[in-house]
Amino acid sequence: MSGTAVVVGGGIGGLAAAIGLHRTGWQVTVLERAAVLDDAGAGISLAANGIRALDALGVGGAVRAAARRQYTGGTRTPDGRVLSRMDGAALERALGTPMTGIPRAELHRLLQAALPEPCLRTGVGTLASLADADLLVAADGVRSGIRAELFPGHPGPVYSGSTVLRAITAAPVPLDTDFELTWGPGAEFGHIGFTDGRAEWHAVLAAPAGIRHRDPLAFLAGRFGDWHRPVPELLAATRSEDVLHHDIHELVTPLPAYAVGRVALLGDAAHAMTPNLGQGACQALEDAVVLAAELAAGPSVEAALTRYDAVRRPRAQSVARAARQAGRLGHRLSHPLAVSARNTALRLAPSGATINAILRHANWTPPKLP
Template sequence: MTPHAVIAGAGVAGLTSAVALHQNGWRVSVFDRAPVLEPLGAGLGLTPNALRALDVLGLGDAVRERGAVQETGGIRRPDGRWLARSDLAFIRARFGDPVVGLHRRDIITMLAEALPAGSLRTGVTVTSATRDGVVHTSEGELGADLVVAADGIGSRLRTALFPAHPGPVYAGYTSWRMVVPVPDYLVEATETWGRGTRFGLMHLPDGLLHLSANSVAPPRERERDERQAVLRRFGHWHAPIPELLAAVQPGQVLHHDVAELATPLPAFHSGRIVLVGDAAHAMTPNIGPACLAMEDAVTLGLLLPADRVSDLDSALAEYTALRLPRAVALARRSRRVGLAGQWTWPPAVAARNLGIRFGGLLPASVTARALDGSVDWWPPSRSPAAPSARG
């Protein structure tokens, strides 16, 4: 009989896992508590490791064709002065692919369309699951040979598996994300770093820009008009930031506190349950957590083809052995980048800026050396012996 996998959550991690397992012979059922699959969110920067993961699923070329290649990068001060600039062509030359920007709705749609009809159910919540594969949902109970916990940073399944784990903690800063049309003049993709504040620009397809704004702030602090909150913090920064923020439509600002699993889990599996994405290793958004989630999903599919279900324990132990150390290392690296952006004391900020300008203290988005160990990942069944750059 075809083994059955139940996936809790239809975000990037859950849908990528479902596609990977389906393509490796599994019958999949994906449940998401949202009433409809509305791919909310803004932009995703997909680095070469994510594109290699998508290649395994046969979706890489479609993403490359659809995505907006990020040509430049750099760091500026709020007054517009450049601290560092970079031509990002080195990423393609070094790692075989560029960084491409894509709206989250595009990747969600591609993944959902790669699943068999009827395998994705919205409006259904996975409330709990047992280690032997009994899944409880808001519609009843069912059995599974594998349960994939892709239910995000607040994962119920993770909490039940590891009740002694402290869970997610606030990283000290909050984040706003927006999408606006590209104006009729050149806009370079950059990050601007201030005192405990950062603002990023990334190109998306269809003449759109992804805007991200981070600021040190108390947790759970919300305002009735989040657009005004962003304007108050960043509306006086260098052009074109004020003009771009003025183009944001009211009600179209996503605001989330940045949280992470600062304490690593002891494992990414227990019994028939396996954790992927933020449920396994929620991290600060400085080194591509969505890309890491795609790695998880593809690795799971490659390690656990349907004909290996009788060897489930061994396969999931191998998954943990491959994924947990990498996730812990990248989460620490991402945390360090975020901490430098959180500095508010003027002398420390001045020293940081001097380090960026003269001492090579650059974030991972603009240096080849810092990208080694993150975007140079290859799927476990593939060899990086002869990567070929794509045109």
């Protein structure tokens, strides 16, 4: 089955959906409001399920070539004590592919390169409707206008209680690990290394929504300056104008469906989740592959989207719940007794516990696309 499709949203999920549809014979147009995506200056870790989805879409090889494999890392306390270690080689043996880190801008570029140039239209201020196509894919993000139209009674996204500042360093920074998280009371600091020696860092804080800082780097230096290296070095290698600051919103109330008629919801529009498991983009990539596979199987758009909903909604909503719980046990803990109990439990956990936790969500096999 094929036809004309309009994808609203040119982020990772929207571009991946367009690739899947294009590869299976659809005529696709991607509409993106922004001229430049607001997360382009950040980085991303892709677990095995995300890489497998990219493989199914035919772009996995290009992404692997541009990404840094994550073999070393783990979780620490602000003074540098190790709480848990990530064995990337063991994960690769278990899943057949390693976790990887890549700048979001580079991932966007590779996804765009897999589409014919006329497919993507940026700076588009109006939304599409089914009058424009046989299929409408809503990949328009956490504040999806299409979701609001389809489910006017749904409360929509809510503030998670956490805000994130992040940036990519302007210069290479010596790193001992490929990927790392550090948990302090009410705060998390993490980094992802890239192939060129630069790194993305993020600082997640439990804080009221809407707070912004005149000099974000000065604020962060005061908040994290006495944490273990390379936290101060990462901040020192960053330009103030490169720091992004976003409040984290999520869909706490699950949607009753990811498809209505000939409209499919995908990515954050369907299941915006907290970033505590690093699964937001990976789940969007899974959505894209399943959507293309079900539409290719026919016999009608409506039937295919019914199957898409049945496959994707239980899994994505389960991952979203797990991400929310991970945040509660991670940076959102602030009481000294609770932090101490969490840290002790992590240090005493079996060596394979971290691997098993990642496998629980990353061990996914994509359907084959024709």
